[in-house]
Amino acid sequence: MSTSSKQSDDPLFTEAELKQASKQKEQQQRFVYQDDELFDKPFDWKQVKRLAGYMKPYSKQILPIIIIMMIVGAITKLTVPLLISFSIDNAIKGENVKLLLILVGTMLAVYIIQWLANVYRIRYTNAIGQRVIFDLRHELFSHIQKLSFRYFDTRPAGSVLVRVTNYINSLQDLFTNGVVNLMIDCVQLLGIIVILLSINFKLGAAIIITVPIMFLVSTKLRQKIRMAWQVVQIKQSRINSHLNECIQGIRVTQAYTQEKENIDYFEDMNVDNRSAWNKASALNQAFGPIIEVTGAIGYCILFWLGANLIKSEEITIGLLVAFATYIGYFWEPINRMGQMYSQLLVAMASAERIFETIDEEPSVAEKPGAKALPSIQGNVKFENLVFEYEKGRPALKGINLDVKAGESIALVGHTGSGKSTIMNLLCRFYDPVEGKVLIDGQNVRDVTIQSLRSQVGVVLQDTFIFSGTIRDNIRFGRLEATDEEVEEAAKSVDAYDFIMNLPHGFNTEVEERGNMLSMGQRQLISFARALLANPRILILDEATASIDTETELKIQEALKILLAGRTSFIVAHRLSTIRNCDKIIVLDHGRVMESGSHEQLMEQQKIYYGLIQAQYKYLQDAV
Numbered sequence: 297m298s299t300s301s302k303q304s305d306d307p308l309f310t311e312a313e314l315k316q317a318s319k320q321k322e323q324q325q326r327f328v329y330q331d332d333e334l335f336d337k338p339f340d341w342k343q344v345k346r347l348a349g350y351m352k353p354y355s356k357q358i359l360p361i362i363i364i365m366m367i368v369g370a371i372t373k374l375t376v377p378l379l380i381s382f383s384i385d386n387a388i389k390g391e392n393v394k395l396l397l398i399l400v401g402t403m404l405a406v407y408i409i410q411w412l413a414n415v416y417r418i419r420y421t422n423a424i425g426q427r428v429i430f431d432l433r434h435e436l437f438s439h440i441q442k443l444s445f446r447y448f449d450t451r452p453a454g455s456v457l458v459r460v461t462n463y464i465n466s467l468q469d470l471f472t473n474g475v476v477n478l479m480i481d482c483v484q485l486l487g488i489i490v491i492l493l494s495i496n497f498k499l500g501a502a503i504i505i506t507v508p509i510m511f512l513v514s515t516k517l518r519q520k521i522r523m524a525w526q527v528v529q530i531k532q533s534r535i536n537s538h539l540n541e542c543i544q545g546i547r548v549t550q551a552y553t554q555e556k557e558n559i560d561y562f563e564d565m566n567v568d569n570r571s572a573w574n575k576a577s578a579l580n581q582a583f584g585p586i587i588e589v590t591g592a593i594g595y596c597i598l599f600w601l602g603a604n605l606i607k608s609e610e611i612t613i614g615l616l617v618a619f620a621t622y623i624g625y626f627w628e629p630i631n632r633m634g635q636m637y638s639q640l641l642v643a644m645a646s647a648e649r650i651f652e653t654i655d656e657e658p659s660v661a662e663k664p665g666a667k668a669l670p671s672i673q674g675n676v677k678f679e680n681l682v683f684e685y686e687k688g689r690p691a692l693k694g695i696n697l698d699v700k701a702g703e704s705i706a707l708v709g710h711t712g713s714g715k716s717t718i719m720n721l722l723c724r725f726y727d728p729v730e731g732k733v734l735i736d737g738q739n740v741r742d743v744t745i746q747s748l749r750s751q752v753g754v755v756l757q758d759t760f761i762f763s764g765t766i767r768d769n770i771r772f773g774r775l776e777a778t779d780e781e782v783e784e785a786a787k788s789v790d791a792y793d794f795i796m797n798l799p800h801g802f803n804t805e806v807e808e809r810g811n812m813l814s815m816g817q818r819q820l821i822s823f824a825r826a827l828l829a830n831p832r833i834l835i836l837d838e839a840t841a842s843i844d845t846e847t848e849l850k851i852q853e854a855l856k857i858l859l860a861g862r863t864s865f866i867v868a869h870r871l872s873t874i875r876n877c878d879k880i881i882v883l884d885h886g887r888v889m890e891s892g893s894h895e896q897l898m899e900q901q902k903i904y905y906g907l908i909q910a911q912y913k914y915l916q917d918a919v
């Protein structure tokens with residue numbers, strides 16, 4: 297017996313399977329994705345109403361045409377069985393060839409009208425569907441752009457991505473086919489019921505009675521189908537999150553040769569997704585047969601009762617044939633409605649997630665009537681700042697700082713001491729739990745976010761280079777800057793030469809995240825970007841960390857130009873870069889421990905002195 301099939305103590309699993317399960321459990325602790333909660337609510341009409349609202353702008357131009365085409369299509373379809381019935385009872389029975397020819401010709405004309413109505417209905421439905429989806433996608437994307445850091449802190453990028461792609465796509469199906477098909481089915485169903493009852497009430501009522509039974513039986517199934525499709529969506533969202541993380545982290549993965557672990561984990565998710573899909577699909581498939589069985593009951597009733605009614609001459613053979621045709625038509629829309637129901641459920645679950653995102657208020661909201669921050673001088677004051685990313689874990693515990701316009705401030709301290717957090721609050725990426733950030737005496741919460749951020753420049757260690765040309769990437773700092781200004785900015789930070797050495801100079805296309813550039817080059821581009829933006833307040837968050845010592849010396853010169861006359865905050869681990877700052881703030885566990893010039897702090901011989909000593913020793917050891 298091979299090892300893989302060796303039986304374990306557990307009668308249901310082999311040893312290998314148990315090992316695999318425990319390995320997967322271990323892996324699961326590495327990849328943790330927060331799932332969207334399962335919506336376990338009945339069909340929400342509010343949702344439907346809200347979705348329908350997106351059709352409103354087009355309701356006057358396109359919707360009437362679709363409705364007219366739909367009614368024409370339904371009427372022509374429902375006329376045919378009546379023509380057949382009339383042909384049997386009059387033309388065929390009375391052997392009237394001329395009448396038969398006229399009736400066949402009429403039927404042909406009716407079919408052509410029906411075909412034309414369908415063609416135009418589909419064309420206009422697609423047009424309206426595409427416009428609705430365009431609007432929805434635009435609204436969702438614009439809203440996501442405005443959401444605060446806190447939203448993205450708690451969600452993997454993949455799960456946000458899936459909202460703009462998969463969820464919108466499933467609504468696309470609904471809007472381009474689903475809604476109108478549903479409407480057609482409803483109109484058809486209603487029309488058939490009216491015709492059946494008016495031809496012969498007794499027979500019509502006997503058949504129609506099976507409908508509520510069918511709905512009752514299927515209600516439970518529908519609920520299950522809805523849940524099952526939501527599970528599928530959650531699994532897909534997980535796959536997306538994992539995929540996104542793996543692509544972003546591919547270099548680290550390959551460097552640590554962890555590809556197999558990633559593949560195994562993906563495999564596991566893939567299997568999960570497949571089983572969820574199979575389950576949902578199986579439930580979905582059950583819908584059709586249920587309708588068919590009920591349909592068969594309808595035919596039994598028709599022929600048994602119909603034969604008796606023909607015998608008592610209450611109906612003709614032609615009418616019985618018409619009834620049989622109508623029953624065919626009758627189950628068809630119900631069957632399709634059942635099929636469509638799952639599509640509708642997926643779309644509704646998608647709509648819930650999309651609306652949930654659209655309704656998400658940015659945690660950093662603008663005050664109603666907030667005024668634009670006028671051109672600032674650059675005085676910054678932090679008053680008793682308290683902040684926590686997660687409840688009960690304060691990252692800042694009462695920061696007080698008064699910075700005059702034009703001063704350069706260095707923030708130093710151990711990793712996790714709160715340096716970047718202070719800067720996050722200055723840019724208003726987050727709002728403090730207590731305390732205030734004042735710029736020229738104005739609370740940043742009272743002014744518009746755009747006017748604030750346009751006057752505060754940030755250069756981060758993890759610079760983001762967008763796909764596009766180098767020129768566009770620098771121009772990101774000020775979109776209206778001329779080519780000369782872009783090049784001037786590049787020259788000032790010593791980026792010009794390396795850019796000119798690229799295949800197409802400033803017009804060289806870089807891929808997303810600037811993978812073809814070195815970290816230092818990316819950093820220089822972000823310096824040029826910041827210089828072009830010309831902010832009064834500048835934040836350099838570990839900005840020189842990826843630059844080699846030689847480039848750094850050049851950068852130091854460029855920085856003098858960059859920082860001149862601006863209020864600047866420099867977050868740095870490399871202490872050599874901050875020696876000339878006007879004031880050095882030493883942070884520890886979210887508190888200011890020391891503050892003063894390099895000389896003052898060295899004299900005090902406390903934390904800063906210790907940090908300098910440690911770095912000095914490290915450098916000496918390295919030599």
Ligand SMILES: Nc1ncnc2c1ncn2[C@@H]1O[C@H](COP(=O)(O)OP(=O)(O)OP(=O)(O)O)[C@@H](O)[C@H]1O
Nearest residue numbers: 449685686691709710711712713714715716717718
């Ligand atoms: N987005 C976040 N969500 C939750 N906690 C966070 C988040 N960002 C930072 N923290 C926590 O807040 C504290 C302060 O972090 P901060 O990034 O301000 O430190 P730092 O001094 O800039 O560190 P470093 O020098 O390593 O960049 C840390 O304990 C960190 O774990």
